[in-house]
Amino acid sequence: MLRSCARGPQDALRCALPAALPAVCDRLRECAARIPEAREVLTILEKCTKQQCKGDFPIVVFEGLDATGKTTVTQAVKDALDAVLLRSPPACISQWRTIFDDEPTPIRRAFYAAGNYILASEIAKASTQAPVIVDRYWHSTAAYTIATEINGNVQNLPPVQDGVYQWPEDLLKPDLVLLLTVSPEERARRLEHRGLDKTKEEAEMEANSLFRQRIEESYRRMMNPACQEVDANPSKEEVLKTVLQLIKKHCAL
Ligand SMILES: Nc1ncnc2c1ncn2[C@@H]1O[C@H](COP(=O)(O)OP(=O)(O)OP(=O)(O)O)[C@@H](O)[C@H]1O
């Protein structure tokens, strides 16, 4: 049974976002009798959370809404820098994603949070060998959770500097986080052109533009590390050029 911890919207938010490894494990343990895959995720977590020290190569994360160009640009940056490309949730648990996506929010978010801790150990290992490019990490988990738990317009979000925007103290930090943003019209064009099934979040954004605004604003409020925004409206070549310049400016390569 999941323990109830929500009294008001801000409590519901803190309950939905387990922002430290022990809280993530507790949440998964609480549902493991009913969801055997939660036990599998816990087993993987137990094996991999020991190595969290990063190597000498830079770690660069790409964030943004669906279809802002993360897959396109991360692949191109990987090729340009001869880097390792990783994504959240990591491959070793992504086969269970649809199971957790159908669960209530606290369990679903615990799955994505666990994915970040597993990813952290993959990042740590890879960063001893090459630059590491990451397609979504903690900022996505937090921004989507915050925007889902809080209703209405962006004024209803927790204030700037609130603890929900903080990076978890026990999670490996990247050196640079780039937030790709495109206009709603351009994003709609790209989504239509791509033609994949819509995620729950995408369906909600289509019906309610405030949800999209809350996600983007939550990304912008994330701290320590903050996101550096990149205008991803231009062509793929131009976006790649901008991104490579930023990586060279901020990371030792
Ligand atoms: N700069 C660009 N200009 C025009 N089209 C682009 C650009 N970047 C990506 N696209 C196209 O937009 C679509 C979405 O891009 P992509 O899959 O890279 O986004 P994404 O952020 O990884 O999406 P998701 O998070 O849903 O996986 C693809 O069809 C891609 O070819």
Ligand SMILES: Cc1cn([C@H]2C[C@H](O)[C@@H](COP(=O)(O)O)O2)c(=O)[nH]c1=O
């Ligand atoms: C990593 C992550 C993802 N999500 C949700 C939000 C988006 O609609 C989809 C995007 O996934 P994709 O693999 O990049 O297409 O998944 C989330 O809610 N929390 C997360 O941590």
